Amino acid sequence: MAEPATELDVVAVGNALVDVLSHASEQFVADQGVPKGSMQLVDEARARALYDAMGPAVEISGGSAANTVVGVASFGGRAQYVGKVRDDQLGEVFAHDLRATGVGYSTPAARSGPATGRCLILITPDAQRTMQTFLGASSHLAASDVDPELVRRAKILYLEGYLFDPPAAQEAFRVAAGLAHAAGRKVALTLSDPFCVDRHRDAFLDLVEHHVDVLFANEAEICALYKVNDFDAALQRVRGHCEVAALTRSAQGSVVVGNGAVHVIDAHKVDAVVDTTGAGDLYAAGFLVGLSRGRDLSTCGRLGALAAAEVISHVGARPVQPLARLAGALAG
Amino acid sequence: MAEPATELDVVAVGNALVDVLSHASEQFVADQGVPKGSMQLVDEARARALYDAMGPAVEISGGSAANTVVGVASFGGRAQYVGKVRDDQLGEVFAHDLRATGVGYSTPAARSGPATGRCLILITPDAQRTMQTFLGASSHLAASDVDPELVRRAKILYLEGYLFDPPAAQEAFRVAAGLAHAAGRKVALTLSDPFCVDRHRDAFLDLVEHHVDVLFANEAEICALYKVNDFDAALQRVRGHCEVAALTRSAQGSVVVGNGAVHVIDAHKVDAVVDTTGAGDLYAAGFLVGLSRGRDLSTCGRLGALAAAEVISHVGARPVQPLARLAGALAG
Numbered sequence: 213m214a215e216p217a218t219e220l221d222v223v224a225v226g227n228a229l230v231d232v233l234s235h236a237s238e239q240f241v242a243d244q245g246v247p248k249g250s251m252q253l254v255d256e257a258r259a260r261a262l263y264d265a266m267g268p269a270v271e272i273s274g275g276s277a278a279n280t281v282v283g284v285a286s287f288g289g290r291a292q293y294v295g296k297v298r299d300d301q302l303g304e305v306f307a308h309d310l311r312a313t314g315v316g317y318s319t320p321a322a323r324s325g326p327a328t329g330r331c332l333i334l335i336t337p338d339a340q341r342t343m344q345t346f347l348g349a350s351s352h353l354a355a356s357d358v359d360p361e362l363v364r365r366a367k368i369l370y371l372e373g374y375l376f377d378p379p380a381a382q383e384a385f386r387v388a389a390g391l392a393h394a395a396g397r398k399v400a401l402t403l404s405d406p407f408c409v410d411r412h413r414d415a416f417l418d419l420v421e422h423h424v425d426v427l428f429a430n431e432a433e434i435c436a437l438y439k440v441n442d443f444d445a446a447l448q449r450v451r452g453h454c455e456v457a458a459l460t461r462s463a464q465g466s467v468v469v470g471n472g473a474v475h476v477i478d479a480h481k482v483d484a485v486v487d488t489t490g491a492g493d494l495y496a497a498g499f500l501v502g503l504s505r506g507r508d509l510s511t512c513g514r515l516g517a518l519a520a521a522e523v524i525s526h527v528g529a530r531p532v533q534p535l536a537r538l539a540g541a542l543a544g
Numbered sequence: 545m546a547e548p549a550t551e552l553d554v555v556a557v558g559n560a561l562v563d564v565l566s567h568a569s570e571q572f573v574a575d576q577g578v579p580k581g582s583m584q585l586v587d588e589a590r591a592r593a594l595y596d597a598m599g600p601a602v603e604i605s606g607g608s609a610a611n612t613v614v615g616v617a618s619f620g621g622r623a624q625y626v627g628k629v630r631d632d633q634l635g636e637v638f639a640h641d642l643r644a645t646g647v648g649y650s651t652p653a654a655r656s657g658p659a660t661g662r663c664l665i666l667i668t669p670d671a672q673r674t675m676q677t678f679l680g681a682s683s684h685l686a687a688s689d690v691d692p693e694l695v696r697r698a699k700i701l702y703l704e705g706y707l708f709d710p711p712a713a714q715e716a717f718r719v720a721a722g723l724a725h726a727a728g729r730k731v732a733l734t735l736s737d738p739f740c741v742d743r744h745r746d747a748f749l750d751l752v753e754h755h756v757d758v759l760f761a762n763e764a765e766i767c768a769l770y771k772v773n774d775f776d777a778a779l780q781r782v783r784g785h786c787e788v789a790a791l792t793r794s795a796q797g798s799v800v801v802g803n804g805a806v807h808v809i810d811a812h813k814v815d816a817v818v819d820t821t822g823a824g825d826l827y828a829a830g831f832l833v834g835l836s837r838g839r840d841l842s843t844c845g846r847l848g849a850l851a852a853a854e855v856i857s858h859v860g861a862r863p864v865q866p867l868a869r870l871a872g873a874l875a876g
Contacts, residue, residue, distance in 0.1 A: 234644075235864075268614075268641040268862065271603035282600075301633040301659070309600040312566075327633070530600065532567075 221504035223366035226277025228295030236334035259346035273309035283497025292316035302328040351378030373404030400426035403433035477513035480521035490529025494519035553836035555698035558609025559682035560627030568666035591678035605641035615829025624648035634660035683710030705736030732758035735765035809845035812853035822861025826851035
C-alpha cells in the first residue's frame with residue numbers, strides 16, 4: 213500500500229439506492245407478475261403497491277456500484293462514490309453506510325424532487341433475488357455532480373450499466389468516461405442486467421467497442437449484448453473489443469479474457485447460498501482492487517470469486533466480514 | 545382458534561422505534577462511554593454523534609412491545625399495537641413491517657414534531673446489545689391515542705416499562721390499564737430495563753402491587769425493583785403481588801410464579817447466539833399467547849423460551865421463522 217495518499221483505486225458512479233429486502237414465496241413473486249431474477253424499473257405508485265403487499269423487510273444501503281466500492285474498501289482499497297440521494301432519512305442512511313465503510317462520498321443530496329431511490333428485493337427460498345427499483349432521486353444525477361479532479365485521482369473509473377436508465381445520468385456517465393480517458397485512467401463498465409442490456413444495446417455496444425477498458429458481465433448479459441444464445445459465441449465476440457472482460461457464470465465460476473489469453477476461474481466454495489443479491493457487485497470489487505494493485509488477471513478473478521462467495525452467504529449485498537482478512541495475502 | 549373474530553389475544557402499547565443495528569467492538573462501546581448491555585435515552589444530537597461514529601448499519605423495525613406483538617402474530621395469535629411514529633420514511637417502514645406480519649396498527653402518525661424514534665444498537669462479538677434510544681415521535685403518544693374499544697377487545701393489555709420515560713405516554717399507560725381492568729381484562733407489564741426501573745421505581749412498585757396481573761422482568765430488573773442483589777430474595781418479594789410473574793435469567797431459563805406455585809423452565813437450546821436483541825420481547829410473546837389461549841404456566845414459559853431462542857439465533861429482534869410452525873402443537 214505504498215501509493216501516494218491522494219491516489220484512489222476506484223471511483224464509482226451509480227444509482228444510489230437503499231435496498232428493502234424481504235423473503236417471499238415463489239407464488240408471491242408469480243402473483244405480482246414480476247419476472248423472477250430480473251430487475252425492473254417501476255414508478256413510485258407501483259413501488260408503493262408492491263411494498264404494501266410484501267412481507268416485513270430489512271433496510272440496507274445498496275446500489276450496484278456502491279456495493280462494489282464498499283467491497284473495494286473492505287479489501288483495504290481506496291474508493292469514492294458518486295450518486296444522488298434526496299436530503300431525507302433514507303438518503304442519510306445511504307450516506308452514513310458508505311462513509312462508515314471508509315468509502316468517500318460527497319455528492320450533494322437533492323433538496324427537492326423525488327425521495328431517495330429504493331430497490332424492493334424479494335428473496336425466494338432458492339436464494340434468488342427479484343428486484344423492483346424506484347430510482348427516485350438517483351435519476352437526478354447530473355454531469356455537474358462528477359468532479360473532474362476526483363475522476364483524475366482514481367486508477368479506475370467504474371460505471372454501472374443501470375446508470376443508463378435515467379437520461380441525465382447517461383450524460384454524467386459519458387462525461388466521467390471522457391475525463392478518465394483524458395487523464396490516462398481505465399474505464400470499467402458492468403452491464404448490470406440482461407433487461408438493462410436490452411434497453412440500451414446499441415449504446416452499450418458502442419461503449420464496449422470504443423470506450424471501455426474493463427467489462428464485467430454475467431452470462432445472460434453478455435449473451436443479451438450480442439444477441440446470441442451461447443456463452444462461447446459471446447466470448448468470441450467480446451475478445452478484442454476490451455482490454456479485459458470478466459464474465460461471471462454463477463456456480464460455474466468466471467472466465468476472464470485479456471492480454472490475449474482466456475483464464476477460467478472456479479467459483480469460491482460456500483457452505484450455503486442464502487441470498488445472491490450483490491454477487492456480481494462484489495465480484496467486481498475483488499477484481500478491481502486486484503487490477504488496481506497490479507495483480508495478474510487470474511488473481512483478480514479469484515479475488516472476485518472470494519468476495520462474491522462472502523456476500524451470497526448472508527442476507528444483503530454488502531460484505532459483513534472484512535474482505536482484506538479473507539484475502540489474506542492481498543494486502544502486501 | 546375458536547374465539548369470535550373480534551376478540552384479540554393481545555393489545556400492546558409501547559414506544560414505536562426503528563432499530564439501527566451495527567456490529568461494534570468492545571473497544572468502540574467503551575470509547576463511546578456507554579454502559580455495555582444497557583439502554584440509554586439520548587437526545588437527537590447525541591444519537592446523531594453516535595450514528596456518525598458507528599459502522600454501517602441495518603434498519604429493522606423494533607420497539608420492545610412491537611416486537612412482542614409481532615411474535616404473538618407469528619404464533620398465530622391476534623394482536624394490535626398502539627404507538628406513535630412521525631409521517632416520515634422510517635415511520636412508514638415501522639407501520640409497514642407491523643402490518644405485514646398481521647399485527648393491527650392504526651395509531652395516527654404525528655404530522656409535526658420530532659422524527660420517528662430510533663434505537664441505535666451496538667452488537668458486540670459476545671452477541672450482547674447496547675442501546676442508545678432517541679425516542680422522537682414515540683414520546684408524543686397521548687392518552688387520546690388509546691382507543692377504549694380496542695383495549696376492551698383484547699384478553700391481555702401489554703405495556704412496556706419504557707413507556708414510562710415519556711411523560712405523556714405514562715398517562716396513556718394509566719388510561720389503558722384502567723380501561724382494561726374496567727372491562728375485566730388482564731394487564732401485563734414488562735420492566736424493560738434495570739436503568740428504566742431505577743428511573744421509575746416508585747411508580748413501578750405501585751403498579752406491580754396494585755395494578756398489574758402479569759409481570760415480566762429479567763433478573764437484573766426484578767433485583768433493581770426491590771433493590772436486592774439476590775434473585776431468590778427478589779422472587780420472594782414478587783410472590784403474592786402479581787397473579788403471575790415470569791422472570792427470565794438468560795441461559796439459565798426462566799422462573800414463573802403463579803397460582804401458588806413456582807415453575808422453573810429451561811432455556812431452549814440454540815446452536816449459536818448471534819444477537820440477544822429482542823430475547824425478552826419474544827419470551828413475552830410466547831408467554832402471552834399461551835396465557836391467552838389458556839395454557840398452563842409451564843407451557844407458557846416454554847413457549848416464551850422457544851420464541852426467545854429463535855430471535856437470538858439471528859440479527860434483529862423479530863422472528864424470521866414462523867413461530868407457529870416451531871411451536872407445532874400450539875395452534876390446536
